[in-house]
Amino acid sequence: MQPTGSVRPGGRTARTKAAVTEALVAELLEVGYAGTTIERIAQRAGVAKTTVYRRWGSLAQLVVDAFADTxxxxxxxxxxxxxxxxxxxxxxxxxxxxxxxxxxxxxxxxxxxxxxxxxxxxxxxxxxxxxxxxxxxxxxxxxxxxxxxxxxxxxxxxxxxxxxxxxxxxxxxxxxxxxxxxxxxxxxxxxxxxxxxxx
Amino acid sequence: MQPTGSVRPGGRTARTKAAVTEALVAELLEVGYAGTTIERIAQRAGVAKTTVYRRWGSLAQLVVDAFADTxxxxxxxxxxxxxxxxxxxxxxxxxxxxxxxxxxxxxxxxxxxxxxxxxxxxxxxxxxxxxxxxxxxxxxxxxxxxxxxxxxxxxxxxxxxxxxxxxxxxxxxxxxxxxxxxxxxxxxxxxxxxxxxxx
Missing domain, CATH: 1.10.357.10 (Tetracycline Repressor, domain 2)
Incomplete structure (x- = not known):
């Protein structure tokens, strides 16, 4: 069930995930759920918007994934x-x-x-x-x-x-x-x- | 705070509200919150879409209003x-x-x-x-x-x-x-x- 490119813990994919999760939380705190978008999260995390969409599909799924990790x-x-x-x-x-x-x-x-x-x-x-x-x-x-x-x-x-x-x-x-x-x-x-x- | 046209209990406005509330609940049960729209509610209630928008503004506000009544x-x-x-x-x-x-x-x-x-x-x-x-x-x-x-x-x-x-x-x-x-x-x-x- 791992998407292409998720290689090993601590690798590029793990770094992307950590950056995206951090950006997500920062956005939620700054602009609230209604103002948070995948575009803004991707920009803040310094990753391509398409990477976020491919991996999580939606903002809700990204939040659920961050929560499941915690x-x-x-x-x-x-x-x-x-x-x-x-x-x-x-x-x-x-x-x-x-x-x-x-x-x-x-x-x-x-x-x-x-x-x-x-x-x-x-x-x-x-x-x-x-x-x-x-x-x-x-x-x-x-x-x-x-x-x-x-x-x-x-x-x-x-x-x-x-x-x-x-x-x-x-x-x-x-x-x-x-x-x-x-x-x-x-x-x-x-x-x-x-x-x-x-x- | 009453919008224009809300005249007396049991009048036209009260009937509109009752029909819209009934249509709202029916839609929520049939298609869920994600599928429910003001357009569908208005159609089902037999009232103009603009009437619903003018009175409630949004689907969320319509639900909150129906709840406050209950x-x-x-x-x-x-x-x-x-x-x-x-x-x-x-x-x-x-x-x-x-x-x-x-x-x-x-x-x-x-x-x-x-x-x-x-x-x-x-x-x-x-x-x-x-x-x-x-x-x-x-x-x-x-x-x-x-x-x-x-x-x-x-x-x-x-x-x-x-x-x-x-x-x-x-x-x-x-x-x-x-x-x-x-x-x-x-x-x-x-x-x-x-x-x-x-x-």
Missing amino acids: AGAQVPLPDTGSLEGDLRELGRASIAMLRMPHLRAVFDVVVREAIHDPAARSALTEFFAARIANGAAIVERAVARGEAAEGTDPAEVIRMVGAPYYARAYITGEPLDPALADRTAAVIALAAREGLLLR | AGAQVPLPDTGSLEGDLRELGRASIAMLRMPHLRAVFDVVVREAIHDPAARSALTEFFAARIANGAAIVERAVARGEAAEGTDPAEVIRMVGAPYYARAYITGEPLDPALADRTAAVIALAAREGLLLR
Whole structure:
């Protein structure tokens, strides 16, 4: 599935991709999604417009591709010694991500495109499936320590910890206060302890 | 702020608006947002294209306007006798809304547009602010019955009950099972009782 010319990591194709991704983020931040065009990105990255079209086809596909790359980077899992502490750290990381302009600019476009575009939908769903699977260890440790009921569903715990931040950012449009992570962690840790989040 | 020609409720302008809104929803369901155009909507509604352009300006504005109308309709508040029961009913209503194709088609476009368009963002934020304010009575009754701690923040309770459904629908892309309402209601009712959702 590699296009002609993508030879080896660190080669010309990788450099083109890095330059185009950097130009994309810069354009999104400067002129917004509505003002961003492949022409402007190509010019800024110093590559031919046709190269960008051949490789990505559309602006939406370019954004989804940049996002999928970021998503691949594994975030280190917190291990604070308590379920509530770990969930608080996870929550703070999500809030921090949503407040970083260069990450948010890309994420915004992916969430937007995912509503009607199956490729963007897949990229976003896979991103969260990986994060949810990665977070399961937090819940398994909590069950072993007796902090969460036997049979607690790790996926549901991780999912519920993230839901309030994403709902504020994309649905209700309310501010994202880092203190929100403390509250949500307390609520979900209590629910897990009381056996309300079983498989 | 009424455009020329909008005379009285039930008059010609109201009929035009109803026909255009109906045509909009039918088009969204049939051909999706990418395929929907003002031309097709006008033709389907039997009105002049220029009438639609003059009144709404763009497809996005037409969708936001249709949504704002729906949002104005007050949903009856559940009163089951318990906080958990009321929160379950609220959750089921949200899930049902997200599963109704004609409502979802409009909501999808508003969520999408809200990411980059301030008018859509306002419509969505106001919609949820009204629902959250409307739901406060549920929490006030629960505090009076001793089911929620004194000082519980009604807005935060209602907000947290909705978050998991919207996060699944628009962020993680996971299925919306009506049983999710039971789980979320139990978690949030417990948190309110234990005083984790104070102002």
